[in-house]
Amino acid sequence: MxxxxxxxxxxxxxxxxxxxxxxxxxxxxxxxxxxxxxxxxxxxxxxxxxxxxxxxxxxxxxxxxxxxxxxxxxxxxxxxxxxxxxxxxxxxxxxxxxxxxxxxxxxxxxxxxxxxxxxxxxxxxxxxxxxxxxxxxxxxxxxxxxxxxxxxxxxxxxxxxxxxxxxxGPPSKPLQVNKLPDVKIGAKFVTGGIYSIDAFGNIITNIPATLFKEINLEEGKVIHVQVGYIQEDFTCGVTFSDVEKGGQVVYVGSAQFLELGVNRGSAAMVLQAKIGVPIRLLWE
Amino acid sequence: MxxxxxxxxxxxxxxxxxxxxxxxxxxxxxxxxxxxxxxxxxxxxxxxxxxxxxxxxxxxxxxxxxxxxxxxxxxxxxxxxxxxxxxxxxxxxxxxxxxxxxxxxxxxxxxxxxxxxxxxxxxxxxxxxxxxxxxxxxxxxxxxxxxxxxxxxxxxxxxxxxxxxxxxGPPSKPLQVNKLPDVKIGAKFVTGGIYSIDAFGNIITNIPATLFKEINLEEGKVIHVQVGYIQEDFTCGVTFSDVEKGGQVVYVGSAQFLELGVNRGSAAMVLQAKIGVPIRLLWE
Amino acid sequence: MxxxxxxxxxxxxxxxxxxxxxxxxxxxxxxxxxxxxxxxxxxxxxxxxxxxxxxxxxxxxxxxxxxxxxxxxxxxxxxxxxxxxxxxxxxxxxxxxxxxxxxxxxxxxxxxxxxxxxxxxxxxxxxxxxxxxxxxxxxxxxxxxxxxxxxxxxxxxxxxxxxxxxxxGPPSKPLQVNKLPDVKIGAKFVTGGIYSIDAFGNIITNIPATLFKEINLEEGKVIHVQVGYIQEDFTCGVTFSDVEKGGQVVYVGSAQFLELGVNRGSAAMVLQAKIGVPIRLLWE
The missing domain is CATH 3.40.50.10790 (S-adenosyl-l-methionine hydroxide adenosyltransferase, N-terminal)
Structure with a gap:
């Protein structure tokens, strides 16, 4: 209690x-x-x-x-x-x-x-x-x-x-699980799903922020992001005020998941993203 | 109380x-x-x-x-x-x-x-x-x-x-009544008014659901619906999941009035409907 | 208390x-x-x-x-x-x-x-x-x-x-003041800023309603309103129901500031207005 x-x-x-x-x-x-x-x-x-x-x-x-x-x-x-x-x-x-x-x-x-x-x-x-x-x-x-x-x-x-x-009432059957893709981590990539898109077109993934440390995505590193057939580059761990207009950034959101945003633009538009679809981050 | x-x-x-x-x-x-x-x-x-x-x-x-x-x-x-x-x-x-x-x-x-x-x-x-x-x-x-x-x-x-x-304050004059058309039932038709249109374009009429039984509008029956100069066919008493995309249905809404909907579409667009205008249902 | x-x-x-x-x-x-x-x-x-x-x-x-x-x-x-x-x-x-x-x-x-x-x-x-x-x-x-x-x-x-x-915590530095232009009154004009724009496109200025009396803007008087390079005429102290469709009026809003509106239209569109920019009222 x-x-x-x-x-x-x-x-x-x-x-x-x-x-x-x-x-x-x-x-x-x-x-x-x-x-x-x-x-x-x-x-x-x-x-x-x-x-x-x-x-x-x-x-x-x-x-x-x-x-x-x-x-x-x-x-x-x-x-x-x-x-x-x-x-x-x-x-x-x-x-x-x-x-x-x-x-x-x-x-x-x-x-x-x-x-x-x-x-x-x-x-x-x-x-x-x-x-x-x-x-x-x-x-x-x-x-x-x-x-x-x-x-x-x-x-x-x-x-x-x-x-x-x-x-x-009587006991229920097992609880259904929805189709959001699970997070999988590889040597040079991580895949997950799109959990939400906010009013500004920022993409919220289900990839936990702890990954930033774990896989050494240090500030300023550029990674590739794939949604469907589209691939775009995003810069890690910086804020909108660190990039120029149209700058594409990946950052830790207030819910402690990785998020993708475009300064004064829409990451969802750039990546043609929809809630529930797979998303893939790759780096060198 | x-x-x-x-x-x-x-x-x-x-x-x-x-x-x-x-x-x-x-x-x-x-x-x-x-x-x-x-x-x-x-x-x-x-x-x-x-x-x-x-x-x-x-x-x-x-x-x-x-x-x-x-x-x-x-x-x-x-x-x-x-x-x-x-x-x-x-x-x-x-x-x-x-x-x-x-x-x-x-x-x-x-x-x-x-x-x-x-x-x-x-x-x-x-x-x-x-x-x-x-x-x-x-x-x-x-x-x-x-x-x-x-x-x-x-x-x-x-x-x-x-x-x-x-x-x-002092007693009021009689309460005004707004211009929503009243419901009238004929042999093979019923007329009424459009009470509301929801966010999905479903049309809510002021025709009470009890009519379904009264006038024998059984499930699956196709009726004609007129708004202004437009007439469209709708199928009675089925749910969206019973029809294909674009299927037009008339059903009993949660407020116990007849409603008109289009599966993944907008009945209000199809019928060019506005709140307050007359609506007419005909059948054979 | x-x-x-x-x-x-x-x-x-x-x-x-x-x-x-x-x-x-x-x-x-x-x-x-x-x-x-x-x-x-x-x-x-x-x-x-x-x-x-x-x-x-x-x-x-x-x-x-x-x-x-x-x-x-x-x-x-x-x-x-x-x-x-x-x-x-x-x-x-x-x-x-x-x-x-x-x-x-x-x-x-x-x-x-x-x-x-x-x-x-x-x-x-x-x-x-x-x-x-x-x-x-x-x-x-x-x-x-x-x-x-x-x-x-x-x-x-x-x-x-x-x-x-x-x-x-410790005492703060002085409170910042935002950039809304201050109200200035001249012989035949008043300038101020746009405080807000409502859902109908009505413009709310920061010019206090008391000005109507002070500068003798009597009902029916036509004044010029400038926002940026645009100038339009508005009629004082009347309500929307007093003018025809498209009629442009300046009136006292519910917050006791001067507001600009267009009957069944948008004053913000007519004047290409944005919140925070200067606005100028002139009369003869």
């Missing part, structure tokens, strides 16, 4: 901070009223006041891979223990289950078993995974097209109210 | 959940600082802590019809009783009044009398409608261009603080 | 409203997960529950001038005393300091010393400015690219927890 979860007030009385519920969706700004419906259902059903926060609703539509990136890199900064709901689902209406995961730290993760939870939370942390099927806790009229509101939100409220995860 | 509004804590003491105030505007993401001003004024004036939530700020600018759609379809999922403020107003500076509505369930609705409240809340629920005129509760310097902040937000805070609606 | 900050409940017991922390950034909608990280760090570190609100995250990327506009015009409507964090920083990684400012009303302002705080809060209100350097309160692994999360958020939480500003 998070050390800050329970506090004492001036008179030594224990104050309970509100329960935390976090939302991560691909509804976009235009889908804000769907977020309102999720929040409303949770607030109607929670017996005590809870605090509902947004991780982001700006996931590229249906991108389970980018959703994993946002979840994995943001979660360490959230107040824990908490309940996270993820509504990013290219397979709405298909046969994948809606599941709830419990980890060792008392956190719950709710969403479709479609690859979003394949890498995070890590397998060593997970203690139970259940299919959400208990009709008693679901909103009565279950629409085929909004399972977030009708299944996930009521399940989150039930867990916040103290229901044990076993009561949600 | 909502059954969850009052709760008891572990010691049986009654806990008061915070008052709910909901915002619905067309400020857009770029107008977020206007939302901050609304929230700030409410938080300054509320004597007790209140909870301010966003229904959406993504209403198409000035679209009273889309605002009605968002309000009508989202409200059933919100924690009630609550106060809703709607700031969507093509007639800023014109002669329509700013009104407050009270319904039988203890909810209040605040906004311009410009058609936003003509269908929801329903007439049978409304027990009082007042023009907000009481100078004592308004922010002193009333700007001609931001009545949301200077009239509506202070009125909402006053109601949250326990003021009775009669003290806001 | 704000008169509403302390309240008494039904039994006369003093209720403490939650501490207010406001965020102002240029993260955009796509950067919402960065906002989640700021909020999460604050919520982890605050000993009591606090209320975190968004001023806006829609600042034009790196525009210190527009950020100043949003801060200056929104702050009067916020619940005070509060802590404001501003993360808008074209010079990330450069040598400017991260500072904390305390004003006479008990408010704190945290952000880079890069021109954002040069005009607001006003010098007469400021009682202390410190460089945030105390390693004990900072998040341990300080990333070069996200000082908002790793320096500013922990400093805000520390102040909310009661730390005195002197403990954050």
């Amino acid at each position: 998070h050390p800050l979860k329970k506090n004492t007030d001036e008179k030594g009385k224990i104050c309970q901070l509100p329960k935390m519920i976090y939302l991560l969706t691909d509804f976009g700004f235009e889908g804000q009223y769907y977020v309102a419906q999720l929040r409303g259902v949770i607030q109607k059903l929670c017996l005590e006041d809870c605090k509902i926060e947004d991780i982001t609703h700006a996931v590229v539509p249906f991108s389970v891979i980018q959703a994993e990136y946002f979840l994995m890199t943001t979660f360490p900064y959230l107040r824990s223990p908490c309940i996270v709901i993820v509504v990013v689902d290219p397979g709405v209406g298909s046969s994948r289950d809606i599941v709830a995961i419990k980890d060792k730290d008392g956190n719950y993760f709710i969403g479709p078993n479609n690859g979003i939870f394949g890498r995070f939370p890590s397998k060593s942390k997970i203690i139970d995974v259940r299919i959400i099927q208990n009709q008693k806790i679901l909103t009565t009229s279950v629409s085929a097209t909004f399972q977030g509101r009708d299944i996930m939100a009521p399940a989150a409220a039930a867990l916040a109210n103290g229901l044990s995860i076993e009561e949600l | 909502h059954p969850l509004k009052k709760n008891t804590d572990e010691k049986g003491k009654i806990c008061q959940l915070p008052k709910m105030i909901y915002l619905l505007t067309d400020f857009g993401f770029e107008g977020q600082y206007y939302v901050a001003q609304l929230r700030g004024v409410i938080q300054k004036l509320c004597l007790e802590d209140c909870k301010i939530e966003d229904i959406t700020h993504a209403v198409v600018p000035f679209s009273v019809i889309q605002a009605e759609y968002f309000l009508m379809t989202t409200f059933p999922y919100l924690r009630s009783p609550c106060i809703v403020i709607v700031v969507v107003d093509p007639g800023v500076g014109s002669s329509r009044d700013i009104v407050a509505i009270k319904d039988k369930d203890g909810n209040y609705f605040i906004g311009p009398n410009n058609g936003i409240f003509g269908r929801f809340p329903s007439k049978s629920k409304i027990i009082d409608v007042r023009i907000i005129q009481n100078q004592k509760i308004l922010t002193t310097s009333v700007s001609a261009t931001f009545q949301g902040r200077d009239i509506m937000a202070p009125a909402a805070a006053a109601l949250a603080n326990g003021l009775s609606i009669e003290e806001l | 704000h008169p509403l900050k302390k309240n008494t409940d039904e039994k006369g017991k003093i209720c403490q409203l939650p501490k207010m922390i406001y965020l102002l950034t240029d993260f955009g909608f796509e950067g919402q997960y960065y906002v989640a990280q700021l909020r999460g760090v604050i919520q982890k570190l605050c000993l009591e529950d606090c209320k975190i609100e968004d001023i806006t995250h829609a600042v034009v990327p790196f525009s210190v001038i527009q950020a100043e506009y949003f801060l200056m015009t929104t702050f009067p409507y916020l619940r005070s005393p509060c802590i404001v964090i501003v993360v808008v920083d074209p010079g990330v990684g450069s040598s400017r300091d991260i500072v904390a400012i305390k004003d006479k009303d008990g408010n704190y302002f945290i952000g880079p010393n890069n021109g954002i705080f040069g005009r607001f809060p006003s010098k007469s209100k400021i009682i202390d400015v410190r460089i945030i350097q105390n390693q004990k309160i900072l998040t341990t692994s300080v990333s070069a690219t996200f000082q908002g999360r790793d320096i500013m958020a922990p400093a805000a939480a520390a102040l909310a927890n009661g730390l005195s500003i002197e403990e954050l």
